[in-house]
Amino acid sequence: MPKFEQLSLPGAYVITLEPIGDKRGYFVETYRADAYASHGLVTNWLQENQSLSSRKYTLRGMHLQMPPHAQTKLFRVLQGAALDVIVDLRVGSPTYGQSAAVELTEDNNRLIYIPRGFAHGFCTVTEDVIVSYKVDxxxxxxxEAGLLWNDPALNIDWPCDKPILSEKDGKLPRLAEFESPFEMPAQA
Known part of the structure; x- marks a missing residue:
């Protein structure tokens, strides 16, 4: 069974998978609905996405979907390594505007569970990084919405100062300009 560790931002988790290996390789359950349900986490995934970032220090973020299309995400790195970052945008949350970062690699068997109401982004720290993520x-x-990746208010310690990013990501608003429609859930 995977191990669940709540991050400093309530409702967000790092999930560590537990591969079983032998001389042939390994087997791992990458998703198990009952394990997620036992932690009260969303498990009704509707879409799965995959992307390749071929160059080191490619930054994608900080993205989110606004209601009524807000998304919970389950994110992992299949190849390479990336620093994955989330920002709490839930009004009333004690951690509103705060960020958390998790290193995800092809070898560390970690996923990050990102609830609705969080901005999400990642920066590759190797070349040819493949990521996969499920959404609900x-x-x-x-x-589409987002926050400026280098907004000082977010206090994100990115692995580089001049990442490769899209023109659109370079023009996202700062936290002070963002009007969040998200509320802190009562149970979180």
């Missing part, structure tokens, strides 16, 4: 709501371009 379909992608809707009209609901």
């Amino acid at each position: 709501a379909y992608y809707a371009p009209q609901s």
Whole structure:
């Protein structure tokens, strides 16, 4: 069974998978609904995505989907390594505007569970990084939103100062300009 460790941001988890190996290789359960349900986590995934970032220090983020298309994400690195970062945007949360970072690699068997109401991004620290993530709501371009990756208010310690990023990601608003529609859930 995977191990669940709550991050400093309530509702967000690092999940460590436990491969079983022998001379042939290994076997690992990458997702198990009952394990997630036992922690009260969303398990009704509707879409799975995969991306390749071919160059080291490629930064994608900080992204989120706004209601009614907000998404919970289950994110992992299949090849290479990346620093994965989330920011709590839930009004009323004691950690509103705070970030948490987790190193995800092809070898450390870690995933990050990101609830609705969080911005998400990652920066590759190797070349040819492949990521995969499940979401519980379909992608809707009209609901795209995000935060500026290097906003000092987010206090994110990225692995480089000049990442490779899209023009769109370089023009996202700062936290002070973002009006969050997300509320802190009562049970979190």
